[in-house]
Amino acid sequence: MEVNNVKAYGTEAAEASLDQLNINRRKPTAHDVEIDILYCGVCHSDLHTARNEWHNTVYPCVPGHEIVGKIISVGDHVTKFKVGDMVGVGCIVDSCRECEYCKEGLEQYCEPGMTGTYNSPDKYLQDTPTFGGYSESVVVDENYVLHIPDNLDPAATAPLLCAGITTYSPLHHWNVGPGKKVGVVGIGGLGHMAIKIAKAMGAHVIAFTTSQSKFDEAKRLGADEVVLSKDEEQMAAYRGKLHFILDAVSAEHDINAYLALLRVDGSLALVGAPEHPLPVAAFSLIPGRKSFAGSMIGGIAETQEMLDFCGKHNIAADIEMINIDQINDAYERLLKGDVKYRFVIDMASLKNK
The missing domain is CATH 3.90.180.10 (Medium-chain alcohol dehydrogenases, catalytic domain)
Structure with missing residues (x-):
């Protein structure tokens, strides 16, 4: 050749x-x-x-x-x-x-x-x-x-x-849209896109961060609410309230603390890739028929769909x-x-x- x-x-x-x-x-x-x-x-x-x-x-x-x-x-x-x-x-x-x-x-x-x-x-x-x-x-x-x-x-x-398709694909797959409360964990390369896209889909977006300094940033990106994940009182206020959570954190973290925030039949999709396994307690899932899932990028047609969506909503x-x-x-x-x-x-x- x-x-x-x-x-x-x-x-x-x-x-x-x-x-x-x-x-x-x-x-x-x-x-x-x-x-x-x-x-x-x-x-x-x-x-x-x-x-x-x-x-x-x-x-x-x-x-x-x-x-x-x-x-x-x-x-x-x-x-x-x-x-x-x-x-x-x-x-x-x-x-x-x-x-x-x-x-x-x-x-x-x-x-x-x-x-x-x-x-x-x-x-x-x-x-x-x-x-x-x-x-x-x-x-x-x-x-x-x-x-x-x-x-x-x-x-x-x-x-x-x-970053765009990695966040768009699960948000699309789990039918994020109007009337849905959606959590985004981690405000980095993936998380900042997830906030923008979920908001454009019509969801009520709650951003979770370990850093108080990112509150204004999260709001600027489109989050309706911002939660300091280290504050147990703030976290408890959302217990059983969210339809879907997109977790974009690649470091070790307590996944059970976020599963607790899902409502019955809620799902958490992991797109961050922590190096070590994340322990999941059985009773984080069983009582609320909750799902803990993963998602990887997207297919070619869905990636084009994402680009067209971002073009329509002027998202980059x-x-x-x-x-x-x-x-x-x-x-x-x-x-x-x-x-x-x-x-x-x-x-x-x-x-x-």
Whole structure:
């Protein structure tokens, strides 16, 4: 297969910093589009993978799955896009297309396994992992590419490709809307999007935070009420009141304290990914017929639905723009929670290096 050599930023080992390297991209095949990457969001998953914290990283590793750019070439049989279109690529660049979940538009749950935007076996280039958006360009099958609404800022739209769909999908699946009281736990990259989206869906949104300093922020993002989760009296006031809770916390925390806030038949969906198991008491679930669930990103059709919803409601992420050579510092700040609320790389800073 013919390839193009492009500039990227990645790492050769878990303990190494990210630095400039060159990678191969396939030349577009019949159904491919080639995208000039303009912006790439920085997800906590990027950090986990670069540092092999999930113990599955293949090196060299080029992270990045919140990609926005312009199409610069298309394959001969492409029908959904044309040169010049502003498009997005999220966490999925391929899947088997044949299993029951792919056929249902749930490519994220593909039985043989979806092809991730990075750190998956590349279907086209043998013995090579897929490489993500910390790069000049990317080539993706048109069926896994998304239209970006014209009215949204492209840079602030990039995080929607992961943080947006990771929160939209469970809110949509559990029918969040008018008349529903919805809790959002954790006000970070995921949580700030959950507040905005749940509010736009018409729900009454209650934000939970361990930090008094985030009260005004949560209100600005759209929360109707804010609760200091360390205050037992404040928490007790919501006992048995909530229809749904979206938990976006990746640190260890007491999940039973939040399950207690659900009404009968209420559900809590975890989208944060704590390193260690969270103990769940049987009697946190049994008396109220409550559900404790998880959710992972979303399929391609649902991701497009989310982008269109965000376009309609003028929703984008709160971002801090960085240059590519600031990525190692950004990772350290990410570990400290020192970002409001998503780093986005201006990829012109790589092209100009």
